[in-house]
Amino acid sequence: MPLYSAGRRRVIIALALTSALLLTLDLRGNRLFDAARSGFSVALEPFQQAAEVASAPVERLWRAYSDFDALEEENLALRAQVDAQRSAEIAAQNAIIENQDLLALNSLESLASYDSVTARLVGQSPTNFDQQVEIDRGSIHGIRVGMPAVNEAGLVGKVTRVAPTSSVIMLVTDPSYAVQVKIVSIGGEQPDQVVPGFTTTTVEEPEETFPGSDQGAVREEFLISTSTSTSLPDETAVETPEVEVIRETGVLRGQGDERLPRVSFVAGNSAFGRIEVGDTVFTAGGSTSLAPPSIPVGRVANVITRAGTAGQELEISLSPELGRLQFVRIVLYQPPTELQQ
């Protein structure tokens, strides 16, 4: 039988057309397909439960084989890190409380303003091209599509599919993920050095004191140290320079598992030169953004200069370690524009 017989061609054409039709209908949104997905999930569940039970010993054996050395090394490193962060944590907690008080005082939004649901990760995406995880909380717990997922370290992703008792979260690293962010940069330059065309806010804090800091350290510890200086002994305090806070908004997009997410600017400007490696990145919020403002996202890991008027891009080192998620918190937030609808 030849490779391209009439019958064979008909089969291939029929399958290709069916695929195209299904894709078109599904991408436009189809309730019938959604119902079919829900029904199929129910049908598959007993099989999955049986497979989980049967494969548990194999999984444990595999983990013991593949993870032991790495876990031992990581454990030692983490112990050292925990010791180092213990003191910083106390200062940070104080700062958070004061920050929330200030935000409440000024009627500004903060993450603490929203209810949230804590969920456990129960699965990962079985494909090699999607960065998604499944959690054990769903629509009956108030979760809706689009809500942001966070953990203690910061933004994890957003909810993309909701079933009654489970949901799927698209991680920040997924190539389809995008969120508006702001980059907060603490600069020490004088106002006449400010690059034109950027939104800048200058916060003058004369006589502000920091423990044992020099000018370089101010840059990294501004957010904490401004609110913790009162609890620290005076003898360690030093005078700090004027602090300039630069905020620039852009869109953060995932780049897949192996590459860092990137921020491209809404108004790209080749003269952009104030953002530096180590600057902090937060969600920008806004009436159409799916995430509320000021969720920590990460730090600038690399500033990429592009030719011409393409402006610059930033590579962001994410705060949460997405490969080791156990629990996430779904912030029950919906943008004002959606609530109005």
Place this chain on the structure above:
Amino acid sequence: MIGFLMNSWVARVIPIGLVLLAIQTTLLVELRPFGVSVQIVLAFAAATGAVGGVERGAVVGFTMGLMYDLAVGTPLGATAVTMALAGYVAGVGRLFRIESHWWILALQSAIGAAVGEAMVPVVRLFIGEAAVSGTGLVTVVVVVAVAAMVCSPVLAPLGRWSLSLQQTEMKLPPEIRSEV
């Protein structure tokens, strides 16, 4: 109608698909050699193509792909078309071979699975999803192909059973066949 369905390949392929999907979404998301998720459903589609030929491979691959899309939540038809292609490509080898040695089937399954997995980012790009990074794609394709080859001795008989095929099915070139 019901009797026909019960006796047809559909009645055997769907339960097999459910079991393989359960394995895919539980065990194989944890066991990731070189960080790659082994695609057992794709391997089955390719193995069925290797034992059943081009049309059967494509149709079974399409069915398995639809089930995969329903279970995983990927756009309906996206995985179906890649698995259909995997079954088709794996089945092409059947047009030329005389005997179905296990290692030939394994090789066909590996090639089919590799083509199917490599097509996933292409199809995603076509349907408007963000481009998947090329970094690591080679590793993914190689691991998926090797896994399909390793699983072939188990999956090929399963595919043969699902299609009600005889184990030894000689296939002669047309010129010899006409003489016979």
